Amino acid sequence: MTVRIQIADFDLASEHQALRQLGGKTGAIVSFTGLVRDYFEDQTILAMTLEHYPGMTEKVLEDIEQQARARWDLLEVAIIHRVGYLDANEQIVLVLVSSGHRQDAFLACQFIMDFLKTQAPFWKKEHTSLGGHWVTAKQSDQEQVEQW
């Protein structure tokens, strides 16, 4: 289990390699990378500030991972989420899941992201030329997580 909250950027290839090296029986590794979008409606997003609730964030992510493990047959899981000031197009979050089988890896990865987006205590503030605005939680994310 790897759950990291960090300011520094992550490197997909090294994280992927580290996961590969952890174990036998791996048949599939699925990865998801979330990036800072460079647009919001008709405005250009220049950057984003991300904050979180230290102490609670790690607990929630570990709990989400445990829920995924209870539902699917997983080997390794890595969740890395950045915080701080991020420029447009930078990486925000990485989820890596390995399994003996691709179905479990695909579904667990989506599950983890859907729950992260609706439960993990992070908050984003987008910066445009008009100033900063807090991102509001989307109804569609809530509907998505209820599908599970």
Add this chain to the structure above:
Amino acid sequence: MKIKYFAALRDKLGLDEEEFELSGDIHNVAALKNHLQQRKSPWNEALAEHQLVLVAVNHVQGDGQTKINNQDEVAFFPPVTGG
């Protein structure tokens, strides 16, 4: 107890955390919230029901019925937007 405020809520209130002594008649989150709303503006508007303020007690999401005591850490925050 410690009360923490995050994100847009913190900006509205101008406060990120405070030490708070629970009085005898505050036993749950709803009672605490009501008490905080008695402070002058912007507390009343910022913590109003329609603002969808969420709460965690000792790092676990709760609701109005969640019981609290002076050893707890309570956090109020807007709906989350990570990922």
